[in-house]
Amino acid sequence: MPVLTLNGLGRAFGKVNAVDGVDLRIADGEFVSLLGPSGCGKTTTLRMIAGFIDPTSGTIEVDGKVLSSTKGSLPPEKRGMSMIFQSYAIWPNMTVGQNVAFGLTLRKLPADEIKRRIDNILGVVKMTHLIDRYPAELSGGQQQRVALARAIVVQPSVLLLDEPLSNLDANLREEMRFEIRRLHDEFKITTVYVTHDQAEAMATSDRIAVMNLGKIEQVDDPHTLYTRPRKRFVAGFIGRTNFVSGKRDGGTVRFDGFSVDADRLDGAARSGPELLYSVRPQNLRLSLGAPEGGVIAVAGEVAERTFLGEHWDYVFAVKEGGARLRVSAPAHDVHAAGTKAWLAIDPALMVPID
Amino acid sequence: MSLATSIGEVRTRLANRGVDWTILIWIALAAILIFIVVNPLARLVLSSFEVVDGKGYTIDNYFAAYGRWRYVQALLNTLVMGAGVAVLSALFAVPLAWACARTDMPFKNFIRISVLAAFVTPPYLGAVGWVLLAGPNSGWINRAWVALTGATEPLVNVFSLGGLILIMACNLFFFIFVFVTAALELVSTEMEDAANVLGAGAFRTAFRITLPLVYPAILGGVIVVFLQSLALFGVPALIAIPARYPVVTTQLWQFFESPVRVEVAAAYAIPLLGITISLLGLQRWLLRRKGFVVVTGKGGERRITKLGAWRLPLLGYALFVCALSVLMPMVVLVQAAFSRAWGRGFSFDNLTLSNFQFVLFEHHGARQAVFNSITYAAIAAFFAISLSLCIAYIVNRKLLRFSGVLAFLCMAPFVIPGIVLAIGFYAAYAPPPLALYGTALILILSFTTRALPISYTNSAAGIRSVHPEMEEAVRVLGGGRFTAIRRVVAPLLKRSLVGAWILVFIPTCQELSTAIFLTGPNTRVMSVLMLDFSEEGKLEQLSALGGVLLVITIAIVALGFRIVGRDFMLRRIS
Ligand SMILES: Nc1ncnc2c1ncn2[C@@H]1O[C@H](COP(=O)(O)OP(=O)(O)O)[C@@H](O)[C@H]1O
Ligand SMILES: [Mg+2]
Numbered sequence: 037m038p039v040l041t042l043n044g045l046g047r048a049f050g051k052v053n054a055v056d057g058v059d060l061r062i063a064d065g066e067f068v069s070l071l072g073p074s075g076c077g078k079t080t081t082l083r084m085i086a087g088f089i090d091p092t093s094g095t096i097e098v099d100g101k102v103l104s105s106t107k108g109s110l111p112p113e114k115r116g117m118s119m120i121f122q123s124y125a126i127w128p129n130m131t132v133g134q135n136v137a138f139g140l141t142l143r144k145l146p147a148d149e150i151k152r153r154i155d156n157i158l159g160v161v162k163m164t165h166l167i168d169r170y171p172a173e174l175s176g177g178q179q180q181r182v183a184l185a186r187a188i189v190v191q192p193s194v195l196l197l198d199e200p201l202s203n204l205d206a207n208l209r210e211e212m213r214f215e216i217r218r219l220h221d222e223f224k225i226t227t228v229y230v231t232h233d234q235a236e237a238m239a240t241s242d243r244i245a246v247m248n249l250g251k252i253e254q255v256d257d258p259h260t261l262y263t264r265p266r267k268r269f270v271a272g273f274i275g276r277t278n279f280v281s282g283k284r285d286g287g288t289v290r291f292d293g294f295s296v297d298a299d300r301l302d303g304a305a306r307s308g309p310e311l312l313y314s315v316r317p318q319n320l321r322l323s324l325g326a327p328e329g330g331v332i333a334v335a336g337e338v339a340e341r342t343f344l345g346e347h348w349d350y351v352f353a354v355k356e357g358g359a360r361l362r363v364s365a366p367a368h369d370v371h372a373a374g375t376k377a378w379l380a381i382d383p384a385l386m387v388p389i390d
Numbered sequence: 391m392s393l394a395t396s397i398g399e400v401r402t403r404l405a406n407r408g409v410d411w412t413i414l415i416w417i418a419l420a421a422i423l424i425f426i427v428v429n430p431l432a433r434l435v436l437s438s439f440e441v442v443d444g445k446g447y448t449i450d451n452y453f454a455a456y457g458r459w460r461y462v463q464a465l466l467n468t469l470v471m472g473a474g475v476a477v478l479s480a481l482f483a484v485p486l487a488w489a490c491a492r493t494d495m496p497f498k499n500f501i502r503i504s505v506l507a508a509f510v511t512p513p514y515l516g517a518v519g520w521v522l523l524a525g526p527n528s529g530w531i532n533r534a535w536v537a538l539t540g541a542t543e544p545l546v547n548v549f550s551l552g553g554l555i556l557i558m559a560c561n562l563f564f565f566i567f568v569f570v571t572a573a574l575e576l577v578s579t580e581m582e583d584a585a586n587v588l589g590a591g592a593f594r595t596a597f598r599i600t601l602p603l604v605y606p607a608i609l610g611g612v613i614v615v616f617l618q619s620l621a622l623f624g625v626p627a628l629i630a631i632p633a634r635y636p637v638v639t640t641q642l643w644q645f646f647e648s649p650v651r652v653e654v655a656a657a658y659a660i661p662l663l664g665i666t667i668s669l670l671g672l673q674r675w676l677l678r679r680k681g682f683v684v685v686t687g688k689g690g691e692r693r694i695t696k697l698g699a700w701r702l703p704l705l706g707y708a709l710f711v712c713a714l715s716v717l718m719p720m721v722v723l724v725q726a727a728f729s730r731a732w733g734r735g736f737s738f739d740n741l742t743l744s745n746f747q748f749v750l751f752e753h754h755g756a757r758q759a760v761f762n763s764i765t766y767a768a769i770a771a772f773f774a775i776s777l778s779l780c781i782a783y784i785v786n787r788k789l790l791r792f793s794g795v796l797a798f799l800c801m802a803p804f805v806i807p808g809i810v811l812a813i814g815f816y817a818a819y820a821p822p823p824l825a826l827y828g829t830a831l832i833l834i835l836s837f838t839t840r841a842l843p844i845s846y847t848n849s850a851a852g853i854r855s856v857h858p859e860m861e862e863a864v865r866v867l868g869g870g871r872f873t874a875i876r877r878v879v880a881p882l883l884k885r886s887l888v889g890a891w892i893l894v895f896i897p898t899c900q901e902l903s904t905a906i907f908l909t910g911p912n913t914r915v916m917s918v919l920m921l922d923f924s925e926e927g928k929l930e931q932l933s934a935l936g937g938v939l940l941v942i943t944i945a946i947v948a949l950g951f952r953i954v955g956r957d958f959m960l961r962r963i964s
Contacts, residue, residue, distance in 0.1 A: 086866055112865040113873075119866040125859035129881040138877075139867035190867060 039064040039099055039226050040085070040194055046093035046250075047080050054080040056250035057094065065224040067217075068255075069237035072247035073273070078230040081247075082196050085228060086119050087112035098193060118192035120200045124183045126171040132158075132182050133167040139190035157189040160222065161215075177208045184216070188223055195227045201236060213239045234274050238262075246270045268389050271314040278317065278361045279389070284309045293354035294334045296383050303388030312389040317364035319385040322350060322371060327380035334379040338371045352379050416790045419781060423799045426839045431806070434814030438656035451657035455645075464636040465661065468620055471637060474555035475562060475619040476612045482559060482711045483566035484608060485704070488596060491574035493695045495704050504712035509564035510943050511716065512900040514624030514920060515936040517557045518929060519719025521628065522726055524548035530722060549633040557629060558619045560715035565618070566611030573607035574600065582695070592695050606677050613673050617666055621807030623903035624917065628924055638662060639809050639903065646907060652817060659810040666805045727933035745934035753931070755914055760938060763915040766830060767898035770837030771845075771891050777838075778846035779887070782853045783879075787861075797846065804843035808903035811840060816907055828910025836904045841894045848890035852883045885953065892950040896943055 040062040047055040055077040062068050070078040083089045085096055087109055096104040103110045118139070127135055133154060140150045158164045161181040171179055180200065187195055197216070201209045217240045220227055231237050237244045238258040245255040246269070253267045265271035268279065282291040289296050289304050289311060298304040304311060327333050339353040339360060350363040350371065363379065371377060439447045456462055489495040490502055508516075524531050524546045532544035547553065582595050601608070623639045630637050638658070645655035697704060726732035727745055734740045749756040778800050785793045803811060815836045819826040826832040856879055864874035902917035909918050916939050923932035 086862075088862060088865075111870075112862070113868045113870050115866070116868070117866055119863070121859040121863060123857050123859045125857060125863035127860060127863070127878050127882075129878065138864070138869075142868040142873070186863075186867070196866075 040228070041097045042081070042085075042094065043097065044094035045081065045084060045091050045096060047077075047084060047089060048092045053250050055084070055091075058247075058250075058252050060245055060252060060255065062226060062228065065226055067220050067227045067229065067240060067242045069229045069231060069241040069244045070247055071231055071234060071237040071244050071273075074232055076247045077250040078232075078247055079198055082119075082198050082228060082230050085194070086117060086196055087115050115194075116192060117194045117196060118187035118190060119196040120183045120187050120198065122199045122202060124179045124200075124203075126174075126179050126182050126186075128171045131168050131170055132163060132174070135171070135182055136186045136189055139186065143190065153189055157185045160219065161185045176204050177212065180204065180212055181215075184219060188219060188225065191223075192225060195225045197227065197229045199231055200229075201231075201233075209236070216240055246273060248273075264387055265314060266388075266390055268312065268314075271387070271389060276317055276362065277314045278320075280313050280315060280359070280361070280386075282311045282313065284311060292357035292359035293336070294332055294356075294381070296332055296386075300383045301386060301388070302384075313386040314389050315361075315381060315386045317349070317362040319382060320352070320361060320363045321380040322352065322363050322365055322369065323378050323380065324371075324375070326378050330382075332381040332383060334381065336377065336379060338373050338375045338377055341371065341373050343367075352377070354379075415780075415784070416793075416796075419777070419784070419796055422777060423781075423796060426835055427799050427802055427842070430811065430814030430818040430836075430839065431802070433817035434656050434659070434810065437653050437813075437817045438660055440653050442651060442653050451653045452660075454651075454654045455658035460636070461641060461658065464638055464641040467635055468637040468639075469665075471551065471554055471558075471635075472616045472619045474551070475558040476616040478555055478559035479563035479566055479615045480608065480612055482563040482715070483611065484570055484601070486708050486711060487567045487570035487574060488600065489704050489708055491571045492596075492600065493697050493701075493704070495697060495701055495708065497705060497708075501708045501712060504716050505564055505567050506947075507720075508560055508712070508715035510896060510947065511561065511719070511940065512624070512902070512917065512936070513558065513561040513622055514628060514902060514917065514924075515723065515939070516561055516715070516719050517625045517628045518920075518924060518932055518936070519723045520548045520553065520557050520560075522722040522732060522929065523718055524553065549629060551633070551635055554625065554629045554633065554635065556714070557625050558622060559615075560719075561625075562615045562618050563711075563715070565614045566608065569607040569611040569614075570604055573604035577603050592697065593700070596695070609673060609676060613669050617669065617805075617807070620662060620665070621809055621903060623809050623906060624921065627921060639807075642809055642813070643906075652813065656813050656817065659807075659813055662807055662810055663805075666807065670805060723933045723936060726930050727937045729930055732930055732933075745930045746937070748931050749935045749938065756919060756935060758912070759914045759916045759919040760935075760942075762830070762833075762913060763899050763917070763939070764942065766833050766837055766915065767895050767901075770834050770841055770898050771894040773834070773838045774841035774845040774894055775849060775887060775890055778842055779849040779853070779883075782846060782849040783875075786850065786853045787858060797850075800842045800846035802843075803839050808840060808901070809907070811836065812904040812907040815839070815904060827908070828913060830913050832908050833905060833913055833915070836908055837898045837901060840901065840904060841898055844897075845890060845894050848886065848893060852886035852890070853879075855886070856882050888953050889950060892946055895946060899943065900939065 040060075042058050042060040045055060045058040045060075046053065058077075058081060060068070070081060072078055080089060084091050084104060087104065090109045091104050091106060093106060095102050098115075103115060127138075130138070136154050136157060137150055140153060145153075154167075155164065158167060161184055163178065163181050163185060166174065166178065171182070174182065183200070200216070201212050204212060213236050216229075220240070229237070229240060241258060243255055243257050244261050246253045246261065246267075248269045254261065254265065254270045256264070261270065262274055265274060265277075271277045271279070280291050282289045282295075284290075284298055284304060285295075287298055289298050289301055291313075301311075301313070321327065321331075322338070326335075334354055335356075336352055336354040338350055340351040342349040345367070347367060348365040348369060348371075350365060352361045352363050353359075354361065361379065365371075438451055439449065440451070441448050442451070486501060486505065490498045495501075521529070523529050526532065526544045526547040526549065529544070529546070529548065531546055535541060535545040548557070577600060582599055584599075620638065623643070626637045626640045627643070630640055642655050642658060645651045645658065722732070725736060728742060729740050730742050730744070731740065750760075751757070781793070781796045781800055784790050785797045806814075815832065816827070818824075819832045819835065826835075860878050860882070861871070861874040864878055865871070869877065900917055901915070902921070905915050905918055906921065909915060916935060920932050920935055923929070923935065
């Protein structure tokens with residue numbers, strides 16, 4: 037049963053549609069990320085789920101019960117959710133222990149139960165020894181752990197996180213995203229995670245909803261999203277890619293500088309004559325001799341190159357038509373700029389874009 | 391459960407929680423502000439058009455107020471005086487601010503504390519000090535001059551335009567000092583380094599780079615000083631009247647002497663309001679033409695400039711300013727407070743505690759006045775801060791529509807000189823049905839209104855420092871807005887509220903220019919009593935009472951330092 041449902045959810049600020057008809061069903065215990073560039077409406081969506089912002093269209097339901105609609109919204113304190121804020125919002129006037137206990141005291145749990153749960157959760161986030169510290173005496177990573185403990189200890193129906201790692205330095209960020217996933221695996225709390233960092237979303241999520249201009253472009257698990265992007269925006273936002281456009285001409289599809297049998301290409305038979313494909317730089321192979329074995333061979337030359345340490349970044353100029361494609365090659369695969377070369381494209385790795 | 395019933399349920403629950411409470415709060419706050427801000431101001435403007443002792447409206451009051459050259463002259467005199475005070479204050483404050491904020495001048499803390507002391511000394515008390523120092527015949531400076539040179543003419547005369555300007559500047563240069571210090575502390579040293587690298591020395595850098603960068607702060611301070619000097623009543627009452635140099639505030643005072651002509655006074659005060667508003671407008675216009683974006687607070691360390699051979703001359707100047715503004719007046723005031731007759735000088739048989747005994751135990755009104763000053767100021771400060779805190783919260787959290795109007799009303803009294811406000815308060819509260827004249831309430835209400843701008847500035851800064859997510863974190867965990875305020879916002883604001891209360895209490899405790907118009911026989915405050923003493927020539931008793939006021943003030947400031955930390959009085963006030 038889907039626990040959290042957004043139905044045509046929208047929010048306008050004046051003339052700006054910050055969120056524009058978002059549909060999303062999140063299953064019980066699922067970890068879903070909202071991923072998109074800054075200003076695409078992620079925070080607004082999350083804060084509507086929390087109850088801080090009222091929608092101007094659509095509804096939010098949990099277990100079939102409407103929490104938010106244009107007619108009115110249940111206030112945040114009645115939703116039984118938890119949220120982790122970008123600023124952490126650890127209360128500086130309370131110790132670590134008091135911060136974590138706060139939600140439990142509001143729920144009027146017995147004192148020994150509160151103590152047991154606090155000890156347990158502080159153990160899980162490895163903060164037991166700092167229970168009497170004040171937030172000002174903690175590092176950024178430790179504050180983050182307090183925020184996590186405080187949010188999880190109340191066993192919320194939904195856990196919401198708004199760019200929780202953006203204030204941490206790079207190493208800590210990597211450590212904390214595994215930590216967040218580990219806590220999710222341990223407690224199985226339904227989670228909505230907002231981020232603009234694709235690596236963060238990939239590492240933590242069961243599914244990722246890619247957002248752009250207030251709309252969801254595609255929702256899929258990280259692997260599908262990367263290997264089978266369906267929208268131009270998604271293919272470009274998740275990793276780097278080349279877009280090649282072609283025209284169907286009877287049984288073949290003609291691209292700039294090469295053509296392929298239509299039945300070897302995914303999606304070529306279904307749509308109209310104008311076609312767009314995404315092919316990742318890692319899936320292109322550069323060689324001096326003509327490639328063989330079922331791949332498409334394209335002649336041209338190495339136009340530019342950049343060495344990035346882990347790999348080479350080549351720009352390949354196609355001989356006929358002059359299309360330029362980015363190619364990623366391992367460090368030992370050295371070609372000087374200006375070298376005449378061949379490019380091998382595996383048609384199975386060309387992904388059709390709507 | 392169907393969609394419709396769910397939505398219905400949400401709506402009933404919302405109604406049960408009283409969604410409309412916000413409207414009630416808005417109305418309540420708006421009503422309070424209309425009562426204590428809008429009403430007096432509207433009455434002021436209205437009464438300037440009212441027929442004296444009659445019904446209907448007329449422009450005659452303006453002819454009465456400006457029909458005589460003497461009255462126009464007083465207005466012109468005031469502007470000359472204000473300009474003089476502004477210039478002299480800048481000459482005092484800017485070098486001291488630069489020296490204290492950016493250089494290796496010795497004894498910087500002593501200078502800072504003296505500047506602060508100059509400010510917490512009420513201006514009329516400073517004026518009395520200067521009367522003792524530079525009175526034409528018996529002032530200490532003149533007596534020393536006569537004794538040393540055998541001259542027959544006095545060297546200096548405090549009862550002059552120059553004396554008026556000096557005394558006011560001694561009290562008011564604090565504002566420029568605070569504004570400029572705050573701005574200088576934000577200017578990155580890299581700005582100065584860039585000039586040094588190109589070959590500019592310490593002073594050239596200060597004049598060509600550093601000071602131009604803080605020009606907005608200097609301008610803001612100069613304008614505040616100018617406006618404050620126009621509004622002061624105590625100093626002109628003590629100095630300008632004997633000097634036969636009428637100014638607006640003393641002229642207004644005369645309109646209040648029998649026969650009381652409130653309507654004429656109101657008409658006479660309106661141009662002062664115009665001057666204030668146009669100056670603040672001018673400031674905005676001047677600052678819009680140039681970018682002063684460098685004052686970012688970030689970017690680079692802030693190092694102090696090495697003065698070298700100039701260390702001592704600069705210290706000398708700083709000590710000279712402090713001597714004029716605090717040390718010299720303080721010494722003679724203390725001497726007078728402990729003397730039988732101040733003119734007899736520092737001799738053992740002249741020493742007495744009887745002045746303190748007089749003001750604390752014998753004089754029937756003095757103890758009452760001390761008590762009144764403290765209680766009125768404490769209550770008014772509490773009201774002003776509570777009210778402005780509510781409004782700052784609502785404005786910052788955008789809880790209500792049009793809350794910006796409320797904020798504007800809180801700041802509005804800032805642009806109105808106290809003495810002009812007093813006329814508005816009189817017109818609003820004195821006539822029936824309120825008939826508050828002579829009661830404590832009229833003073834408390836007026837003090838509250840006067841204190842609103844400083845309270846609001848401080849409350850808003852406090853509220854801004856509490857990130858809204860701090861509250862939202864309470865709410866997602868199941869606490870309502872009031873739980874959030876009680877458990878998180880209030881504890882976090884405690885310190886800054888104590889600081890704000892003190893910052894409001896001190897000037898309110900010394901308030902004179904509205905109090906003088908509104909006190910009755912039983913509601914005298916210390917400042918009014920001191921003015922009475924000076925008219926009766928009881929300078930020794932006056933000094934003793936001033937000493938009592940200063941001891942109270944210093945105790946409160948010291949308490950503030952303990953609770954809030956050293957910085958709280960040196961923050962920008964507007
Ligand atoms: N309170 C608001 N008033 C007006 N515009 C807003 C408000 N909150 C957000 N917006 C606008 O809505 C859009 C989406 O904002 P947001 O949800 O914060 O984006 P994200 O979190 O994805 O960066 C932005 O264009 C932003 O300027
Ligand atoms: Mg955001």
